[in-house]
Amino acid sequence: MKTHRLLIVLTLLAIGACCSPARAQQQAEKNRLLIILDCSQSMWDRWQSDSKIKVTQHVLLRFLDSIQGQTDMEVALRVFGHLNNGDFGTSLEVPFEQDNFYKLRSKIKTLVPNGGCTAASALNGALKDFPSSDHVRNIILVITDGLDECDGNICDVARQVNESGTVVQTFIIGIGNPDNFKHQLDCAGRFTLLADEERFDETLYEVLLLSDQKARVTLALLDADNRLYETDVPVTFHDSRTHALRYSTIYHYGTEDPVDTLDIDPLVNYDITLFTKPPIRLADRHFKPGRHTPLAIPAPQGSLMLHFGKQRTAFQVPAYTMLVRRSGDPAILATQPLGTKANYLAGSYDIEVLTLPVTRIEKIQLQSGSSSDLELPLPGQLAFDKPQEPTLGSIFVRKANGLQWVCDLDPASPTERIVLMPGDYELILRPLKSPSSGAVRSAHFTIRSAQQTGLKASDLR
Numbered sequence: 001m002k003t004h005r006l007l008i009v010l011t012l013l014a015i016g017a018c019c020s021p022a023r024a025q026q027q028a029e030k031n032r033l034l035i036i037l038d039c040s041q042s043m044w045d046r047w048q049s050d051s052k053i054k055v056t057q058h059v060l061l062r063f064l065d066s067i068q069g070q071t072d073m074e075v076a077l078r079v080f081g082h083l084n085n086g087d088f089g090t091s092l093e094v095p096f097e098q099d100n101f102y103k104l105r106s107k108i109k110t111l112v113p114n115g116g117c118t119a120a121s122a123l124n125g126a127l128k129d130f131p132s133s134d135h136v137r138n139i140i141l142v143i144t145d146g147l148d149e150c151d152g153n154i155c156d157v158a159r160q161v162n163e164s165g166t167v168v169q170t171f172i173i174g175i176g177n178p179d180n181f182k183h184q185l186d187c188a189g190r191f192t193l194l195a196d197e198e199r200f201d202e203t204l205y206e207v208l209l210l211s212d213q214k215a216r217v218t219l220a221l222l223d224a225d226n227r228l229y230e231t232d233v234p235v236t237f238h239d240s241r242t243h244a245l246r247y248s249t250i251y252h253y254g255t256e257d258p259v260d261t262l263d264i265d266p267l268v269n270y271d272i273t274l275f276t277k278p279p280i281r282l283a284d285r286h287f288k289p290g291r292h293t294p295l296a297i298p299a300p301q302g303s304l305m306l307h308f309g310k311q312r313t314a315f316q317v318p319a320y321t322m323l324v325r326r327s328g329d330p331a332i333l334a335t336q337p338l339g340t341k342a343n344y345l346a347g348s349y350d351i352e353v354l355t356l357p358v359t360r361i362e363k364i365q366l367q368s369g370s371s372s373d374l375e376l377p378l379p380g381q382l383a384f385d386k387p388q389e390p391t392l393g394s395i396f397v398r399k400a401n402g403l404q405w406v407c408d409l410d411p412a413s414p415t416e417r418i419v420l421m422p423g424d425y426e427l428i429l430r431p432l433k434s435p436s437s438g439a440v441r442s443a444h445f446t447i448r449s450a451q452q453t454g455l456k457a458s459d460l461r
Contacts, residue, residue, distance in 0.1 A: 030136045031211045032074045032096055034129055035060070036122050038144035040081030043113040045145070047176050048197045052145050053113050056175065059200045060108050060143075067208065068101045076129055077104055080122040081115040089115065090122040092129050119144055120154045123188070127166050137265065139211050140170040141204075142189070158188035165242040169267040171207050175200070215266040215287035217295055219251050220259050221274070224300040224346065224368035230254050231301070231343070233274055237262075240269040240284045266290075274299065277334050277344045278326060300368030305341040306353065306361075308378045311450040315381040318419060323352040327363050341371070355379060355421050357397050357406045377422055380447040384409075384416040384427070387457040393429035395420070398444075420447045429460060 037060075043053040067073050074097075080090035094103045119142065130138045140161070161167050170189030178195055192203050223229045230253055237247040246268060251260050264270070266289035272282040276299055287293050306322055320338040325331065327348035336342050338353060346368045353359040359376060366372055382395075390411050395418065396403035403426055409416055411432055425447060430440045441460035447453055 030072050030074065032076070032130060032136055032138050033207075033211065034076045034078060034096075034126055034138070034140050036078045036080070036119075036126060036140060036142045037108075037111070038081060038119065038142075039079050039111050039113045040115060040145075041113050042145050043081075045176070047145075052175055053111065055197050055200065056143060057108050057111065059197075059204060061105055062201060063204045063208075064101055064104055064108075066205075073211075074098070075100070075104060077107060078122055078126060078129060079107075079111060080118040081113060082111055090118045090125055092125070095129065096131055120157045123154060123161060123170075124157045127161060127164055130166055137168045137211065137267070138166055139207075139267070140167055140189070141207055142170065142172045144172070144174060145176045146174050155187035162241045165239075165244055168265065169210075171210075173200075173203055210267060210289050213266065213289035214263040215289050216261060216263055216292040217287055218259055218261045218292065220253070220294065220296045221251065221276075221299040222296055224298075226296075226298075228253050228259065229301070229369075233276055235275070236273050237264060237270045238273070240271050243271070246270065276301065277324070277342070280345075300346040301343045302346055302366030302368060303341050303343050303371040304336075304349065304351075304364065304366060305339075305371065306351065306374045306376060307339045308376050309449075311378050313378060313381075313450045314452060315417070315419065317379060321354050323354070325350045325352075338376075356419065357404065357421060357423075359421060377449040379419045379421050380449055381452045382416065382418045382420055382425075382445065382447065382455060383452055384418070384455040385457060386414055386416065387429075387431070387460075388414075390432040391429050392432055393427060396426045396428070398424040398426060422447050422449045427455065427460075 037056070039053065043056070044051050046052075047055055049055065064075070067075070075094075076092065076096040077094040078090060078092045093107045094100055123140070123142065126140055130136075158170060161170060172189045172191045174191065174193045175197070176195075178193055192206075194200055194203060219235065220228055221231060221233065231251070233251045235249050235251045236245060238245055247262060247264055249260065249262060251274065253259055264287060266287055269284050269286045270282075272285055272295075274280040274297065280297060280299055282297070285295075304324070308317065322336050322338055323332050324334045324336055324342075324344070326333055327350050333349075334342065334344075344366055346366050349364045349366065351359075351361045351364060353361075353376065356379075361374065364372055364374070386409075391409070392411055393409040395406045395409070397406050406420070406425070407418065409429075423446070425445050426442060427445065428440065428442045443455060443459045443461065445453055445455050445459075
């Protein structure tokens with residue numbers, strides 16, 4: 001039966017992917033692609049039909065021809081290993097600007113491999129190449145044959161680039177002999193090794209496809225029986241590397257509504273948080289471009305409500321707040337006004353109601369789809385007429401192991417009206433101007449639910 005229900009859920013998710021627009025508002029983005037090209041001396045080596053540099057030049061020129069008309073794409077070119085013989089320099093040869101395709105073609109055609117490998121330095125300098133602007137996805141594409149020893153640890157540099165938040169993704173295309181790549185460069189970005197030049201064009205267009213497409217993600221929260229349930233839950237998508245907020249929405253599902261669907265950037269890995277109580281967190285999730293991914297998340301919930309009985313009182317009962325914690329966890333999960341209902345994930349909870357004294361209820365078990373409705377006895381009220389002289393005093397509740405402090409009295413007030421939970425209490429009092437212990441007086445009193453207890457100065461002993 002559960003398998004059958006899960007199939008129904010996945011069918012609803014697929015329908016939602018076709019029918020439901022993304023709730024997160026997304027502004028149009030421009031893509032900036034920085035090509036970092038290896039022009040070290042090893043690029044003169046032959047690779048199947050021609051030298052590696054000639055093959056690369058032909059492929060890049062065809063690639064530029066194919067994207068020239070795209071108004072949402074800007075391209076720049078940084079080169080390393082092309083300066084003087086033996087020079088390990090790198091430079092931005094063609095910066096980002098509108099209608100720079102003629103400059104890009106001209107520079108690519110005239111490149112002459114002439115120096116050493118500075119891939120790490122080139123990647124490090126790339127951050128300065130991107131103009132500062134909003135709603136732009138910055139992408140780096142490194143093309144290298146990987147032969148020469150580089151001047152730095154490219155993995156460390158790539159980590160700094162990724163954590164900067166400037167670049168969405170770094171792609172690396174390795175061309176030539178696989179033996180030339182000692183570490184496959186996966187640490188520096190999405191690495192593709194091309195042993196065959198025929199796949200060069202295809203790989204470049206795959207990068208273009210990734211930079212242009214969105215990934216469609218359909219959210220669904222499931223109960224213990226793998227059924228969708230009606231709820232409204234905030235959801236956030238943060239970049240796993242930079243922790244920047246990328247998307248936010250309020251997940252909603254109703255019997256008359258389609259399930260929620262988001263169109264998100266597939267170049268980013270996400271940490272997803274669903275703000276159930278307690279939150280559900282999914283770490284480092286990746287979604288493929290141009291595809292629909294149903295994201296069905298088990299989140300069985302029950303409801304919790306604490307309230308007083310329906311008796312009437314001659315005094316006003318305060319609006320109390322209760323603190324909710326997962327059993328065994330000291331952190332406060334939520335605050336909830338007494339008398340209201342709230343949903344929590346199925347599990348065990350401890351409650352503190354901020355009455356006087358605090359009311360504690362431990363290990364309340366919430367089951368999926370059920371409601372835990374607990375009734376508390378109404379408090380009573382102490383009406384205390386103090387002695388005429390100013391006094392200091394405190395109220396304690398009597399426990400099996402002794403007295404527990406509840407509250408202090410107001411020295412400036414001639415009378416006290418204090419709402420207390422039912423129980424046995426001790427009041428201890430001392431005149432403000434009499435520090436002697438012999439002047440201390442006390443009284444025992446009992447608070448009953450919904451009733452008022454009177455106490456006078458003459459009752460003190």
